[in-house]
Amino acid sequence: MITRQFPITRMRRMRADDFSRRLMREHTLTTNDLIYPMFVIEGFNLREPVASMPGVERLTIDLLVEEAEELVELGIPMIAIFPVVPAEQKSLYAEEAYNPEGLAQRAVRAVKAACPELGIMTDVALDPFTTHGQDGIIDDKGYVLNDDTIDVLMKQALSHAEAGADVIGPSDMMDGRIIEIRELLEDHGHRNTRIMAYSAKYASSYYGPFRDAVGSAASLGKSNKANYQMDPANSNEALHEVALDINEGADMVMVKPGLPYLDIVQRIKSEFKVPTYAYHVSGEYAMLKAAAQNGWLDERQVAMETLLCFKRAGADGILTYYAKQVALWLEEDAAL
Numbered sequence: 561m562i563t564r565q566f567p568i569t570r571m572r573r574m575r576a577d578d579f580s581r582r583l584m585r586e587h588t589l590t591t592n593d594l595i596y597p598m599f600v601i602e603g604f605n606l607r608e609p610v611a612s613m614p615g616v617e618r619l620t621i622d623l624l625v626e627e628a629e630e631l632v633e634l635g636i637p638m639i640a641i642f643p644v645v646p647a648e649q650k651s652l653y654a655e656e657a658y659n660p661e662g663l664a665q666r667a668v669r670a671v672k673a674a675c676p677e678l679g680i681m682t683d684v685a686l687d688p689f690t691t692h693g694q695d696g697i698i699d700d701k702g703y704v705l706n707d708d709t710i711d712v713l714m715k716q717a718l719s720h721a722e723a724g725a726d727v728i729g730p731s732d733m734m735d736g737r738i739i740e741i742r743e744l745l746e747d748h749g750h751r752n753t754r755i756m757a758y759s760a761k762y763a764s765s766y767y768g769p770f771r772d773a774v775g776s777a778a779s780l781g782k783s784n785k786a787n788y789q790m791d792p793a794n795s796n797e798a799l800h801e802v803a804l805d806i807n808e809g810a811d812m813v814m815v816k817p818g819l820p821y822l823d824i825v826q827r828i829k830s831e832f833k834v835p836t837y838a839y840h841v842s843g844e845y846a847m848l849k850a851a852a853q854n855g856w857l858d859e860r861q862v863a864m865e866t867l868l869c870f871k872r873a874g875a876d877g878i879l880t881y882y883a884k885q886v887a888l889w890l891e892e893d894a895a896l
């Protein structure tokens with residue numbers, strides 16, 4: 561038998577006016593939620609567009625600093641720096657990854673000097689630095705060696721912290737790297753250097769445009785990363801990964817990609833209740849851009865809705881190539 565609740569309950573009553581819609585709104589997106597990934601190149605006063613990511617440019621350090629100053633004005637809490645490493649600096653053992661005078665390290669120092677209040681996160685993984693485009697050191701069959709890779713990641717992480725990075729972002733998916741990096745940072749007095757672990761990073765095809773942007777697509781060729789990144793079919797495994805990283809000393813955990821993996825964000829947030837982030841990756845960005853450029857979607861509405869959905873799923877923040885644009889839109893909305 562159906563118990564009749566209508567018209568006592570009319571769900572549409574609260575939706576009838578803007579004031580009551582605002583009063584019952586459960587989640588909001590603010591500039592405080594945004595982390596802006598940025599690509600840095602060698603040279604001076606140069607900007608290069610990324611073809612598969614309209615609106616995204618690779619910048620030389622001087623322009624990166626100018627951009628960072630604008631981001632501080634907009635109230636964006638943190639950027640994530642990704643270096644585009646010249647081919648001649650790539651090698652089998654990725655020595656350039658921990659060069660104190662490397663591109664990432666110099667970029668961190670320059671931005672930190674100009675914008676001390678802006679959080680700076682760095683990427684700890686070897687793919688921009690290896691000739692084969694894998695995230696680690698490989699054996700003669702091309703298999704990524706976990707423990708050998710960690711030795712290099714540790715040096716890389718320390719070089720970032722010494723350059724002034726506030727947050728180290730290991731995105732490599734090696735087992736046990738968080739504790740090794742954490743202890744090394746402690747030993748060198750970097751007590752408050754935070755770690756955002758890419759804990760549940762999936763072997764996804766949504767990273768294509770990013771690999772174009774950093775120039776690792778060609779090196780990687782037809783090989784994939786399925787023997788270290790997670791299978792998109794799995795969900796419980798993500799909780800296991802996160803549990804390990806928290807236990808090893810991660811301050812923040814991340815899910816990547818974002819939108820197709822919001823179920824994972826929600827499970828992690830409800831299970832662990834730790835600061836949880838998601839990466840709205842390059843392929844997700846490219847899809848929205850392409851549809852918007854064709855006039856098929858309203859870019860502003862869809863981008864804002866998309867990022868709000870991350871919040872609803874439980875993300876405390878979102879790495880997104882839309883960060884600056886969204887901060888501008890939010891500023892515009894606030895001025896109304």
Ligand SMILES: NCC(=O)CCC(=O)O
Nearest residue numbers: 731766767770841842843
């Ligand atoms: N380690 C960072 C990434 O792989 C970013 C992926 C993307 O934006 O597609």
Ligand SMILES: [Mg+2]
Nearest residue numbers: 733734735801
């Ligand atoms: Mg792991």
